Amino acid sequence: DQQVKQNSPSLSVQEGRISILNCDYTNSMFDYFLWYKKYPAEGPTFLISISSIKDKNEDGRFTVFLNKSAKHLSLHIVPSQPGDSAVYFCAASGLDNAGNMLTFGGGTRLMVKP
Amino acid sequence: NAGVMQNPRHLVRRRGQEARLRCSPMKGHSHVYWYRQLPEEGLKFMVYLQKENIIDESGMPKERFSAEFPKEGPSILRIQQVVRGDSAAYFCASTPADRNTGELFFGEGSRLTVL
Numbered sequence A: 001d002q003q004v005k006q007n008s009p010s011l012s013v014q015e016g017r018i019s020i021l022n023c024d025y026t027n028s029m030f031d032y033f034l035w036y037k038k039y040p041a042e043g044p045t046f047l048i049s050i051s052s053i054k055d056k057n058e059d060g061r062f063t064v065f066l067n068k069s070a071k072h073l074s075l076h077i078v079p080s081q082p083g084d085s086a087v088y089f090c091a092a093s094g095l096d097n098a099g100n101m102l103t104f105g106g107g108t109r110l111m112v113k114p
Numbered sequence B: 001n002a003g004v005m006q007n008p009r010h011l012v013r014r015r016g017q018e019a020r021l022r023c024s025p026m027k028g029h030s031h032v033y034w035y036r037q038l039p040e041e042g043l044k045f046m047v048y049l050q051k052e053n054i055i056d057e058s059g060m061p062k063e064r065f066s067a068e069f070p071k072e073g074p075s076i077l078r079i080q081q082v083v084r085g086d087s088a089a090y091f092c093a094s095t096p097a098d099r100n101t102g103e104l105f106f107g108e109g110s111r112l113t114v115l
Helices: none
Strands: A012-016 A021-023 A031-039 A045-051 A056-059 A064-065 A072-077 A086-094 A108-113 B006-007 B011-015 B019-024 B030-038 B042-051 B053-056 B065-068 B077-080 B088-095 B110-114
Touching: A021 A031, A021 A086, A021 A108, A031 A064, A031 B110, A045 A056, A045 A064, A045 A072, A072 A086, B006 B088, B011 B019, B011 B053, B019 B088, B019 B110, B042 B065, B042 B077, B077 B088
Parallel strands: A012 A108, B011 B110
Antiparallel strands: A021 A072, A031 A045, A031 A086, A056 A064, A064 A072, A086 A108, B006 B019, B019 B077, B030 B042, B030 B088, B042 B053, B065 B077, B088 B110
């Protein structure tokens, strides 16, 4: 039972254009959502997050949108740069989780072409 | 300011041997989480520990796997009698307190290969 799903395993975008990565969840108890970025042979690094009381959070080139009624969130990267090429994981935590336990999606591999 | 330290980075074991993976959390962090990433998959939660306490082990396989976080020293993830299906990257993460920002700080992972 996958509570967090990233339906696109990969995405290819031209440098300078917008990258949109999508994530769907099923657990209504999730109240905090995060995006992590992962390079090969490294650990995931935190990118941006959003609380369920908001519908948008922006940090430089990265913006996360949350649509609670649709149980959907997306990460927008604009403009995309070759260094953004990595695997992006969507994650969620909720009041029914112990501590900061996160449930991760399967990841989307982003390739930004120069 | 050292981050989460995991060792070994790479570990090769033959079927039936034991694997021990160590994790030292960030300075000031007292909560440790272990995640496993199988090839071409996402990260799956295994266990959440505080010092000398297992808080949530709902993601741990029922047999062969155990974890501890002693009062002194690193957290240890132990896999007994390894099988090929245990080959994966094992990531440790830490946080300073219960339910702060929700962010986990990850180490670089330990890659276990079972021959």
